[in-house]
Amino acid sequence: MTNIVLLKDNTYLIQISYIGINENTALLRASFEFIAHKTNNSFTYSSPFIKNTKNWKITKIGNNLFHYKNTINKDKINEFCKLTSAFDRKLKSTNKIIDYYCCDNLIELEKLIGVEYKADYNGRRESVWSSSYGNRKLIVFGNNNSNFDVFDPHDLFHDRLSLVIPRSKVNKPVDEGCAYLYGGSWGLSWKEIFKAFKEQIANNKSVDWTDIKENPVTFKTGNYTNPADYIVNALLVKKIEKEKGFSGVWELLNVGPFEKGNEKYYQTLEKLTGITKANYNNNVWELINNEK
Template structure:
């Protein structure tokens, strides 16, 4: 009986191991692999390990090139969960195909890998990636081609911010950016945090820089901003009509600086948004302009119950852009708390716990800081709204 149990357990473990690596890379027979068969086998085996590890958290991938981790993490975010198809209810629908191998120099190769799924004799291309394989100590480590693709770009430094660009940069806007970023860092007590910005015009340029030749998820999209972080370093690629850095959003800058100190997944999102609104406005509008729209569209109804809105958010528009009414309420609370308790009080509410149904942790912290309870929340918020100028 024990032997039977042991064999069954061994079979299940083996089955799970096979399932976890169901999709080894398929190799086109026309691909020119390294002439050295040992090196060729090593390249393929480590590529499989790298792609398999890419389905796990980035910092668990041992085959990422040590000197280019943050540059590669931004690409690995796109590889993660790439095999899954919601439409076909298959976690391993898209298979990896090695479509090209190019020797860049001794012990370095550029690899192109496409993920393709088939259904009823039709093929579906999900994505095409580029990786650089570096032979180090008898194994291969992998990186994004970002640094290679931008090796001839120019650099502008402002404080702990480094801007990478192709032709021109708006130096006055960089100074303005650095001044506001520094003020946020002082609030957050962020020191020695380095941020690299790569400036491009659109998401197509953004993707190609980091090694995404194509991804069906982004069909039709023109702009985006992608980022990755590791320790005291953050990397942001701007694909939003910003090749010369002629503009930036102070609202988004607050979120960026906060993420250098703590993951935004660990903070209370409405409070985080409240900080961003009060410190940086939003959608190119000042806090005063947004608050005016909030009063006209939401707070003009004197029957509005802010406790209910806390649980069931509603929104209003500034131009074509939506804004959560609860975020504006939190902006008012942030303003009150910072005036009375300093930013240390704001930080306490910001880190009180994630948004949750009932918001018990939120109300407990809010009462400690301001005396506002869940019972008097609606009345106190009305007082803040009516006193705001």
């Protein structure tokens, strides 16, 4: 413990540091602060986050609460909430309450939640942190978005899906396929991503998509890397949703985490589409050639 301050009766600010010794030199690994609340002969603890943001402004749209210091981009949050509602309808997600806090960068984000220093984050400028409890989720933007001028539809799908199924249980390639199809990626639309995929990967007619599912390959859009199998899954999601509705996509999302051989994945895919592991490659090529 490096400091303790009485804030008011039975409430204390606690500061602690994780310090090691290397060749007789003290090295600071991390430093945190939190609030201690004394009740009778015991203590409970809380983050200083609420205290540090108590004077922020709040704009509420439906179950979305946007917290910000000065101004908020009203047009952008309305666009965001419209897309949120569309994803929630697909996912049959209701009564989920989300608090969004808009920070300048990771440095501000850390200080707000009580992380004074942590060596793991040295040199990092941006990040987005989140936490869920029951039907409520907290998302803190530390990515130069203090006015909510931008958002990523791709990541928004992941966020909404995580409210109805734990990320550890979802099939990641299918999840990513949905996010690419519905939200593009890295600021590019689905059509732009698919064009890059065709030019860099699907231009080689000897590609075996069954092999690529087991041995991933990637392509570039700007400085970003995209797994080709995610694009294939986007095409399959599009086909399934057209033929079976989103309930079919939901079934494929729930086959469980990626596993070597993908047997559960292929069993469910065959049930939904008739595509088997044996004819997977030919069917994927057909989907690629038919995509406009």
